Amino acid sequence: MKKLILFIIVGLFVFSASTAISQELAANSRPEWSVGIQGGWVIPNKYGLSDTVQPTFPAVDMNATNSLLIGAKAGWTPNFAKQYFTTQLEYFHVFGPNADNQAIFSDGADSLSLKFNATIDAIFLNFILRYPEGKWHPFIGIGPGWAWVKLSDIQTTVTGVGRIDPGKVADRASQFAWQVLVGLEYDITRNWSTDLSYRYYALGKASYDELELDIKGQSINLGINYKF
Numbered sequence: 713m714k715k716l717i718l719f720i721i722v723g724l725f726v727f728s729a730s731t732a733i734s735q736e737l738a739a740n741s742r743p744e745w746s747v748g749i750q751g752g753w754v755i756p757n758k759y760g761l762s763d764t765v766q767p768t769f770p771a772v773d774m775n776a777t778n779s780l781l782i783g784a785k786a787g788w789t790p791n792f793a794k795q796y797f798t799t800q801l802e803y804f805h806v807f808g809p810n811a812d813n814q815a816i817f818s819d820g821a822d823s824l825s826l827k828f829n830a831t832i833d834a835i836f837l838n839f840i841l842r843y844p845e846g847k848w849h850p851f852i853g854i855g856p857g858w859a860w861v862k863l864s865d866i867q868t869t870v871t872g873v874g875r876i877d878p879g880k881v882a883d884r885a886s887q888f889a890w891q892v893l894v895g896l897e898y899d900i901t902r903n904w905s906t907d908l909s910y911r912y913y914a915l916g917k918a919s920y921d922e923l924e925l926d927i928k929g930q931s932i933n934l935g936i937n938y939k940f
Contacts, residue, residue: 732782746788752781752911755807760917761816761826765829768803770805772816774826779808781931786816787840795844799837802855808854809929811869825869827934832927834859834889840938842897851909861927893932903940909933 760775777802783804792838836857842849862884896907916926 740913743900744791745786746785746787746789746937748907748935748937750781750785750933752783752802752804752815752931754779754781754806754809754929754931756927756929759788759811759848762926772796772818773810774814774928775814776811776830777929779810781806782934783933785838785935785937787937798840798851799841800840800855800915801802802836802838802857804834806834806929808832813869818819823869826867828863828866831862831864831867832859832915833862834913836889836891838891840893849899851893851895851897851907852895855891855893857889857891858886859927860884860886861915861918861925863920883920885920887916887918889913889915903938905939907933907935907937909935915930 716763725904752863755778756776758813759776761774781804783802784868785802787800789798808830810829811827813825815823815830816824835859836855838853840851840853842851866883891913893909893911895907897905897907899905909932911931911933913929913931915929918925920926
């Protein structure tokens, strides 16, 4: 009888200890999945414009306007990474950047000017290294992706050249893209966090009939994330 009582007491102690340890581990464990939204201010590089068929004008850089970015992201941290490494699927939409009316060629009586509005949609698979300890987590990452760039309200003014059609309504192109990220994430609670990041993106050379645009830019982003 005494052995039975002792066995029950030891069993209860082991059960209580294991339960407490499990609860402590669960409380201290970090979620492996996350979702988030973001917004940002885009500071584009100049558009690199060139004529791909029969060069009417030399390659030229066109000024681009600043614009806004919105996006969403979903992340996964594998168990073996111990929070040092995260993969992230990210989508963002850029309202612009637009190119105001600019002269891109002038030679005596011959001249050509161009303006257009632009929208960018891009999806990236990011690979991110981060410091996991504490509440502040600096991170750096790189991501390959694919971008869709639409030009609308395309207006050309041609004098003497007469080879490019003026007044085209819209044109769209898609191509391989890549980006680099660096930033800082702060844990608000165990599940909620916010981050501030800098992004440099290169969306490749988009071809529109006889014209080719080299599209690059950078943005400052603010995001909020939920981890589970």
